[in-house]
Amino acid sequence: xxxxxxxxxxIPKPASTLLHPVTLWRVFWAxxxxxCDVVHCHExxxxxxxxxxKAVRGKxxxxxxxxHWPSEIPFDLGLPDAAVLTxxxxxxxxxxxxxxxxxxxxxxxxxxxVAERFRGNGTEPVIISNYSVTDLAPPVPKARNGHGVVYMxxxxxxxxxxxxxxxxxxxxxxxFPDVSLTLVGNVREDIGxxxxxxxxxxxxxxxxxxxxREMYETL
Numbered sequence: 001x002x003x004x005x006x007x008x009x010x011i012p013k014p015a016s017t018l019l020h021p022v023t024l025w026r027v028f029w030a031x032x033x034x035x036c037d038v039v040h041c042h043e044x045x046x047x048x049x050x051x052x053x054k055a056v057r058g059k060x061x062x063x064x065x066x067x068h069w070p071s072e073i074p075f076d077l078g079l080p081d082a083a084v085l086t087x088x089x090x091x092x093x094x095x096x097x098x099x100x101x102x103x104x105x106x107x108x109x110x111x112x113x114v115a116e117r118f119r120g121n122g123t124e125p126v127i128i129s130n131y132s133v134t135d136l137a138p139p140v141p142k143a144r145n146g147h148g149v150v151y152m153x154x155x156x157x158x159x160x161x162x163x164x165x166x167x168x169x170x171x172x173x174x175x176f177p178d179v180s181l182t183l184v185g186n187v188r189e190d191i192g193x194x195x196x197x198x199x200x201x202x203x204x205x206x207x208x209x210x211x212x213r214e215m216y217e218t219l
Contacts, residue, residue: 009034017077024049038062044069044097051103063104065114070094075159148176151219153184163194170198184218185209
């Protein structure tokens with residue numbers, strides 16, 4: 001569809017993850033029919049398609065890296081952290097991703113830690129952070145209470161450090177009883193089960209998804 005000056009092409013996605021190669025084929029075929037100068041991609045499988053387009057059609061490729069894919073892909077597949085298959089899959093994904101990224105014309109990373117894996121591997125990554133923009137935040141209220149609150153915001157899963165954050169708050173709470181943790185956004189984990197394993201158990205508030213402005217006001 002047309003959205004102002006942007007034309008959006010949608011690709012039907014099979015219900016089963018096992019049919020993901022079908023999705024990739026559909027995306028590649030759709031891309032072959034598009035006229036563009038640059039292919040901007042975020043995931044290793046999309047990077048592979050982009051490099052094929054570069055070879056066939058001479059397109060420039062930008063690889064935009066937001067995640068540590070060697071750990072996220074096994075997580076998305078539902079594999080437990082300690083599984084041998086998880087470690088094996090992660091050890092295979094990392095060198096393949098680094099090899100493919102070497103042929104990208106430009107690389108963008110969301111943080112220094114994400115960029116570190118790709119330094120010295122072809123073009124150097126450009127850091128474009130996705131943290132909060134302070135100019136968009138409302139002014140700090142003058143009235144404040146003495147309750148210490150730690151905030152964690154985003155679309156949160158285990159690999160984003162939720163367990164470690166709750167464990168850290170528990171240790172802080174032993175010395176500062178008033179401290180609490182507020183999770184702003186969608187949480188895709190059983191927070192009660194994680195918190196139950198800490199002593200003392202911290203006070204945790206979950207807001208759920210908040211619209212952009214309301215998220216800033218809450219922070």
